[in-house]
Amino acid sequence: MLLFGDLHEKPDYKTSPNFRDMQKLMNAALDEFRPEICVFLGDNFSTGLCAQDPEAFRQAIADLCEPATSRGIPVYAIMGNHEHDPGVDEAVVSTYDSLPLVNMRCDGVPGKADYYEVLYSSQGNEPKAVLWFLDSNNLCDDQSVSKYDWVHTDQIEWFEKTCNKLSADSGRVLPSYIFQHTPVPEEYRLLRKARLCEYPVSVRGHNKLSGERYVGAEGTVGYVGEGPCSPDFNNGQFESWKRAGGVKAAFFGHDHLNDFSGYVDGIFLAQHKTAGFRAYTDGCRSCVRYVELNESSPDEFTQVLKHFKEFGLRSESLGPVFRTITDRQSMALHFCARALGAAAALTAAAYTVYHFSAGGKTNGKK
Numbered sequence: 001m002l003l004f005g006d007l008h009e010k011p012d013y014k015t016s017p018n019f020r021d022m023q024k025l026m027n028a029a030l031d032e033f034r035p036e037i038c039v040f041l042g043d044n045f046s047t048g049l050c051a052q053d054p055e056a057f058r059q060a061i062a063d064l065c066e067p068a069t070s071r072g073i074p075v076y077a078i079m080g081n082h083e084h085d086p087g088v089d090e091a092v093v094s095t096y097d098s099l100p101l102v103n104m105r106c107d108g109v110p111g112k113a114d115y116y117e118v119l120y121s122s123q124g125n126e127p128k129a130v131l132w133f134l135d136s137n138n139l140c141d142d143q144s145v146s147k148y149d150w151v152h153t154d155q156i157e158w159f160e161k162t163c164n165k166l167s168a169d170s171g172r173v174l175p176s177y178i179f180q181h182t183p184v185p186e187e188y189r190l191l192r193k194a195r196l197c198e199y200p201v202s203v204r205g206h207n208k209l210s211g212e213r214y215v216g217a218e219g220t221v222g223y224v225g226e227g228p229c230s231p232d233f234n235n236g237q238f239e240s241w242k243r244a245g246g247v248k249a250a251f252f253g254h255d256h257l258n259d260f261s262g263y264v265d266g267i268f269l270a271q272h273k274t275a276g277f278r279a280y281t282d283g284c285r286s287c288v289r290y291v292e293l294n295e296s297s298p299d300e301f302t303q304v305l306k307h308f309k310e311f312g313l314r315s316e317s318l319g320p321v322f323r324t325i326t327d328r329q330s331m332a333l334h335f336c337a338r339a340l341g342a343a344a345a346l347t348a349a350a351y352t353v354y355h356f357s358a359g360g361k362t363n364g365k366k
């Protein structure tokens, strides 16, 4: 499976160097990994176009998926928060699903783009694993509760009920792999609060956690580039995965700068940074994740991240600095910028304190 996070493509894609860069990454990854399916993790393409010109939107989604579909590889797409923005969810889902080899459906709660795919053995018809594509909705109606919405209780109930039915039908609990745009709040368990000396390389928590700074916890691998933007309210979705059993991993989009991953209560949680060049990004660090399941042991998997520059690609949309440096140099620059910012803040604070204590000379205008 080849996973693409937050492509954020726009209606001007046909003339956009950013789109061409994204397609280069997609083509290179498809050629190298030769996956059996692709997953688009939401915030795929501006759905404003769907509201304004449905036929142009249909063509745009076909063009977005073309690198995969032209190779005969099916695309499974999920709704990100931005897919919900114009309020034409049904049209968005039916547009994706109308295209050959492109999938998006509402299998469960009406109007919610939750669906699943059972993977069968290559010989015979034995179910081996289940892929779940879940709709994490948009913003929360009550912004005092949470900035982002969550997977609702009726969606969770459908998930658990369907899990139980699939287990009953197959005579055992099937390993499950979940793909969802907005991460669950438990992603913060892959981080820990930063010590003072770690502030330059830490990130601020999201929204209600913005008073704390975080770094990766022990056992967490990958890059923490921003505080995970999960809901502020925990609706118990992660606990439902533990109740259902069989959930091996969950893959999230939404945070464009994070690619960290790790285990929480035995479930692998993986964050995807953007695979595009449109929305906020660290330039050449746009990347894909390849996940491989083995038919003989489908409750185990291997996975690898690969960044744009690591494919040996040259960007048309990035400026000379981000085009030239490597991914890891980009990270180092990122850290340096933060360190310089912290040093400047500390110097300014020291200067202010010194002048204040030396006679209230902090205001140069007096």
Ligand SMILES: [Fe+2]
Pocket (backbone or CB within 6 Å): 006, 008, 043, 080, 254, 255, 256, 279
């Ligand atoms: Fe996004």
Ligand SMILES: [Fe+2]
Pocket (backbone or CB within 6 Å): 043, 080, 081, 082, 181, 253, 254, 255
């Ligand atoms: Fe998002």
